[in-house]
Amino acid sequence: MSNTIDDIGISTTGERQAIVSVPGTTADKDWVIVARGLKREYDMGGEIVRALRGVDLAIRRNEYVAIMGPSGSGKSTLMNLIGCLDSPNGGEYWLNGMLVSTMSDDQLARVRNKEIGFVFQTFNLLPRATALQNVELPLVYAGIPADERKKRATEALESVQLGPRLHHRPNELSGGQRQRVAIARALVNRPSILLADEPTGNLDSTTSQEIMRVFEGLSSQGQTVVMVTHEPDIAAHARRVVVLRDGLVESDERRERFVDRVGLAHATTRVAHD
Numbered sequence: 001m002s003n004t005i006d007d008i009g010i011s012t013t014g015e016r017q018a019i020v021s022v023p024g025t026t027a028d029k030d031w032v033i034v035a036r037g038l039k040r041e042y043d044m045g046g047e048i049v050r051a052l053r054g055v056d057l058a059i060r061r062n063e064y065v066a067i068m069g070p071s072g073s074g075k076s077t078l079m080n081l082i083g084c085l086d087s088p089n090g091g092e093y094w095l096n097g098m099l100v101s102t103m104s105d106d107q108l109a110r111v112r113n114k115e116i117g118f119v120f121q122t123f124n125l126l127p128r129a130t131a132l133q134n135v136e137l138p139l140v141y142a143g144i145p146a147d148e149r150k151k152r153a154t155e156a157l158e159s160v161q162l163g164p165r166l167h168h169r170p171n172e173l174s175g176g177q178r179q180r181v182a183i184a185r186a187l188v189n190r191p192s193i194l195l196a197d198e199p200t201g202n203l204d205s206t207t208s209q210e211i212m213r214v215f216e217g218l219s220s221q222g223q224t225v226v227m228v229t230h231e232p233d234i235a236a237h238a239r240r241v242v243v244l245r246d247g248l249v250e251s252d253e254r255r256e257r258f259v260d261r262v263g264l265a266h267a268t269t270r271v272a273h274d
């Protein structure tokens with residue numbers, strides 16, 4: 001049975017307004033991400049690969065969004081743009097009310113360090129550094145003094161239940177613990193968005209559920225989370241699922257918390273894109 005928007009009382013007009021309001025103007029501060037007609041092409045020696053062909057996407061503060069889609073559909077390309085690792089060839093990208101799609105690489109790096117926390121499938125920890133040193137690293141780049149670094153990195157590790165593992169190196173930790181170190185590192189700068197590209201791709205299903213509980217805890221504390229996954233049972237933890245196909249948004253559906261609680265797993269509402 002499909003539920004209409006009215007059934008669960010959610011308006012989708014906000015997304016539409018955020019996306020279609022006059023290009024070149026910022027959206028309400030409530031919108032942490034507004035992408036309008038985002039395009040990214042790669043020139044492979046004459047052959048043009050159109051990885052993103054005009055993605056419209058608006059994400060509010062505190063949302064927990066999963067991005068799904070087949071291999072090659074543009075998920076990582078979109079994450080790289082959202083995460084300010086790359087610039088689009090067309091369209092606009094607003095992050096926290098700042099137009100980042102036209103920024104220089106230097107400006108982009110500054111915005112990235114302040115606003116974005118990344119979690120990758122392969123953890124990307126420094127093998128010789130302890131958990132604490134790994135988490136301190138972004139604060140070193142940000143020029144934070146040593147005492148403050150240690151305090152904040154310790155707090156971040158405690159927030160992912162790794163207080164007792166501060167001085168362990170990656171090879172002395174389980175896969176789930178390594179990913180929790182990576183999550184602590186992503187959070188230590190208090191980013192406005194946590195981005196995760198296949199964060200459970202290298203973990204068994206029990207450990208994956210453990211990591212999803214960490215994400216859920218962060219989301220319930222107000223952290224905005226955008227996660228790429230191709231696993232439906234991982235995406236099911238998110239409150240909204242955006243499906244990409246051939247570089248475009250194919251579907252975009254939101255499930256509210258109360259819907260989960262009362263077990264109406266199919267009560268979804270489409271987010272308008274037209």
Ligand code: ADP
Pocket residue numbers: 042043044049050051069070071072073074075076077078
């Ligand atoms: P997904 O993460 O959904 O698997 P990607 O965003 O990695 O998809 O890739 C989308 C398309 O863009 C694919 O056809 C891929 O081959 C191409 N692509 C991605 N990154 C590059 C790159 N750096 N250079 C050239 N082509 C790329």
Ligand code: MG
Pocket residue numbers: 075076077
């Ligand atoms: Mg990918």
